[in-house]
Amino acid sequence: MRFLRFLVPAVALAGTVAAQAPNYEIYAIKYATLKQFPLGGLVEGESRNTRLDIGMYIFLIKGGGKNILFDCGFYRPQFLRQWKPADYEIPSAAVERMGLKAADISDVIISHIHWDHADGFDLFPNAKIWIQKEEVEYYAGEAFNGKKRSAADPDDIVGIVRMNTEGRVGLVPGDAQEFLPGITAYIGGKHTYQSQFITVKTAAGNVVLASDNVYLYMNLEKHKPIAQSLDKESNLRAQDRMKDLAANPKLIVPGHDPAIMNNFPEAAPGVVKIQ
DSSP states (O other), X not given: OOTHHHHSOOOOOTTTTOSOOOOOEEEEEEEEEEEEEEXXXXXXXXXXXXXXXXXXXXXEEEETTEEEEEOOOOOOHHHHHHHOOXXXXXXXXXXXXXXXXXXXXXXEEOSOSSHHHHGGGGGOTTOEEEEEHHHHHHHTTGGGTTOSOOSSOHHHHHHHHHHHHTTOEEEEOSSSEEEETTEEEEEOOTTSTTOEEEEEEETTEEEEEEETTSOSHHHHHTTOOBSXXXXXXXXXXXXXXXXXXXXXXXXXEESSOTTHHHHSOEEETTEEEOO
């Protein structure tokens, strides 16, 4: 039995969605670029000799008096040294392009525990963190038992557990959970142990923020799984589900495609408005 079932009980979601859901606005904020990333590392079956510059994004969701981030980027020195991102801006400063301070962020939704999506969890001092319950339980427990490496950075997982003891973590208990008004979490493909993607209610209908459940538009267009998956069929099932959930196929937003910055209108330097 995983020890976190005793250490960090799941936050009950009853009552959190009682308020009428607003029509949110969603913005993609590009805070870095990874240069010359192999396409075959993103789309199963594609050549690793083909390379492209991929975007590193956080997504700002505004509405109902909240400023919510979907994913929170990275900032710890080991990741900067290893990946050498271009055009890098720490995510807590990147939100200032939208007229916000880090302290203005009310909630951070983490799609999965990987460094480039979860490492910035502690940059936003007033935010509540939302993450799948089983993702935290696994990476704080079984993932490190007798293993030399894990998808989770130790500083990140320990920090999230510590924040939970302060009452600042909402553990989403599984699939199809509307944990904030108008924002629903769905279990993704097995990119990590229990990744999630979300739908967000907007004036145009549901937008799907896929994170790494879809790296590039090419994954959807060619119906190819992401290259980094523990279960490729689960990834394809998640992609198909997104097509049913989104109000429009163009409102499925991948996690790293540079074309995001061309497919939507500019709202500020390095920021586009999705809806």
